[in-house]
Amino acid sequence: MPPTKVKSAEVPIAPKRQHKADAKAATHAPPKPRPLTRIQREKQDIILEAALDVFSLHGFRGATIDQIAEVAGMSKPNLLYYFPRKEEIHRRLMGELLVTWLAPLREMDADGDPFPEIRSYIRRKLEMARDFPRESRLFANEMLQGAPRIIEMIEVDLKNLVDEKARVLLTWMDQGKLTRTDPYHLIFSIWATTQHYADFDVQVRAVLGPGRGGEGRFEDAARYLEQLFLFGLTPRPR
Amino acid sequence: MPPTKVKSAEVPIAPKRQHKADAKAATHAPPKPRPLTRIQREKQDIILEAALDVFSLHGFRGATIDQIAEVAGMSKPNLLYYFPRKEEIHRRLMGELLVTWLAPLREMDADGDPFPEIRSYIRRKLEMARDFPRESRLFANEMLQGAPRIIEMIEVDLKNLVDEKARVLLTWMDQGKLTRTDPYHLIFSIWATTQHYADFDVQVRAVLGPGRGGEGRFEDAARYLEQLFLFGLTPRPR
DNA sequence: AGAAATTTTGACCAGTTGGAAAAATGTTAG
DNA sequence: CTAACATTTTTCCAACTGGTCAAAATTTCT
Structure with missing residues (x-):
């Protein structure tokens, strides 16, 4: 790596x-x-x-x-x-981490269409969970402890970025391209669902069992999350 | 062990x-x-x-x-x-924790209807994140470290419970009451999105800012998640 | 090559860690 | 009341902790 x-x-x-x-x-x-x-x-x-x-x-x-x-x-x-x-x-690690960690969100393009953008944001985050699980856990560890060493970065850099992207999401909602909902919690839910596969990897594997816990789990997760974020769980008439 | x-x-x-x-x-x-x-x-x-x-x-x-x-x-x-x-x-703590922690999932009733059941499962998990954040973090901490002290419980008790509930979800899907999707990842996504509010609390608060980071955040989260799991983000004609 | 700078090592330190032993003090059932 | 037991305190320890220091080994530069 x-x-x-x-x-x-x-x-x-x-x-x-x-x-x-x-x-x-x-x-x-x-x-x-x-x-x-x-x-x-x-x-x-x-x-x-x-x-x-x-x-x-x-x-x-x-x-x-x-x-x-x-x-x-x-x-x-x-x-x-x-x-x-x-x-x-630790400081060095965290500093470098935050930059790479937020890159996927940064890439979300206001000029694009919401679903392709959100979809590929989820994909990228999921790829990061797969390819950089240690980074994800390092971050999670720091969060669990109340982020004592990076709280400033969180309150400034991270917050600004999220505020900016939340505005983008709101614009999309105003244009009727996205259902009207809370953009912050929307972002949280993407973070949570994707990082889960790095941070709770042991659990995911154990629950899926030897059969489905292999490398395929990330593809399955991607498919499921796409479905979830697009249409939720309500069956659609076809 | x-x-x-x-x-x-x-x-x-x-x-x-x-x-x-x-x-x-x-x-x-x-x-x-x-x-x-x-x-x-x-x-x-x-x-x-x-x-x-x-x-x-x-x-x-x-x-x-x-x-x-x-x-x-x-x-x-x-x-x-x-x-x-x-x-x-630590062992005692983890043992007691797992029981309470899984209670909400246990309560999911195969004889109920999927949406009320899932909805109240999400609510209960969110309430736990709000009312027992330390328990959530303890669990997360153990997971991050590869669950060395509870891997057995995870592989047996937890797995069995999830397997059982996954079957319930599949039944609902067969009955057309729930969109056909991966029941395991469905459960993961509920865990992830709800526990996020306990484990990443600092981040959530920092990003929401002093205005929206207050106690209301759990209600906002509940509303958002309900929307997400029900219909996803696609705007619905009205 | 040889001087100067950089890198590595080994010995060391004071404070903290998980834990043991035993003595001193409380509590309670007969 | 008192013997038997339960609880608490005091003292101690060896291993580990983050970190220092001077000297030795190595690399780099001229």
Whole structure:
């Protein structure tokens, strides 16, 4: 799985050695952000990968640096050389996550027609649940804990995006192209139904049993959700 | 994993003092389960309450006995007197949880009509999300971690129940009372959409903003979901 | 190559963790 | 009232936690 790298210019690591000399200079000019070396980029990616594994499984508190270091195949102090605090790792992960996570919603096009747009939004979210379940769980874990480390992003970036798309949905409703209903809860229901397949994967598999719990479950889910969001459960005359 | 205890007779606490004398007797007769004292019942309840708080917020690994003890207003060793292991507390909680958690689905009546039944199932689940958010999060937390401590219950009790209700749904579909679709994913979608309001509460509130994030959100959600499950999003001629 | 910088390691630390043991204190049935 | 039991407190521990530090090993740059 490719690391969740999205942007390029990231906060440079701050090797501990960097001290006295900068102490004063920093107040005049921002500390020269020395470009990352090859090794730094590589190791950081390896660490973030490992951290995604561990954080998504145990949450922030339940994850340990030792564990992450082990998965990353390096010693704890070595890991701490790249990310001096546990929180740094988590912060980076969450920051990158939110960008990719919201991409599908961003793509929903006001100029398109509602059903193709909503349909492919659902598809994309479902694909993300299938292809990036750890990211989904990391996000869910943070939410369960009250989102202490990303509440701001939620209240600003996420909220703005949803507000914008809610307006788009309302426009469609005004045009009679979409049934009049609550656009926010509409979005929530898409999030909930799709992410469920990543976050509650064990349950889904266990309930479907060995027969239907295989890879086909995502296709089945897509078909079902399409039906649900289009027509609900009322039988239609044919 | 020990048998899924559900009934009233719970595993009695085993004070550490209980030793030699029982050692042999136990092989002949099951160790006399001495009824719980008043204090034992009370304290156990207090502990379970506190543990629900902490486990639901931090997950199993992230929660500490000290923390639970503090919330419960007692010392750690005192708490350990009632539940000699951290896992015991969690196990009890999960066991009791699953029973209450599945009650709404159990109530879905094969002899009723599909829409009233499904409708009130959704309502009940939504009420649970509103009234027992900690239970919902505890469950979600366990799921995210791969349900290591309850996988058996999921694979047996939960699966059987869902299988049964899926058959009920199929019957309704055969009778033309319900659109033909996947009954398992139908159930998943109800779980997902309702539990979302407990598990992702922070997000829901943040996105709805101070205006609409108040208590009314559950009523709005209920209305929206009813619409969704009944007719989907296609505008109906009127 | 050789100096300078970067990366890795090993030893270490103070605080926290789940839990044990035993002594001290309460409660209650006969 | 008192012996038997139930409860609570105090003290303790070994393993683990996030994190530090200086020295050693390696890479990079000239």
